[in-house]
Amino acid sequence: MTFEKRCLIEPSDVISVQYECDHCHAAVVVPIEKLDPDQAASFALSGCTFCKTPSGYQPGTVESRVFLNFNAALKEFAHLSNGRNLRMRLGIKCPE
Ligand SMILES: [Zn+2]
Numbered sequence: 172m173t174f175e176k177r178c179l180i181e182p183s184d185v186i187s188v189q190y191e192c193d194h195c196h197a198a199v200v201v202p203i204e205k206l207d208p209d210q211a212a213s214f215a216l217s218g219c220t221f222c223k224t225p226s227g228y229q230p231g232t233v234e235s236r237v238f239l240n241f242n243a244a245l246k247e248f249a250h251l252s253n254g255r256n257l258r259m260r261l262g263i264k265c266p267e
Pocket of ligand 1 (some may be wrong): 192193194195196197219220223224
């Protein structure tokens with residue numbers, strides 16, 4: 172007999188987004204309903220407000236565009252997917 176443990180989340184399970192500086196670990200937690208693309212852009216395109224370390228995202232690059240689009244999609248998709256027959260679940264590492 173084989174058992175497989177899978178951990179899945181749905182976009183509607185996401186209740187907040189945390190932006191954390193990998194250098195000094197200062198963090199801002201934004202509730203999903205207050206997620207603001209302009210604020211996400213500010214986090215991505217300016218340095219850490221505490222230690223001033225650059226985010227590593229440069230304006231106009233593919234990675235900054237993907238970052239901003241993902242932030243916008245997170246907020247919208249949780250609402251837009253309600254009531255649909257097709258459910259999208261994301262696999263995550265299970266807590267050990
Ligand atoms: Zn920092």
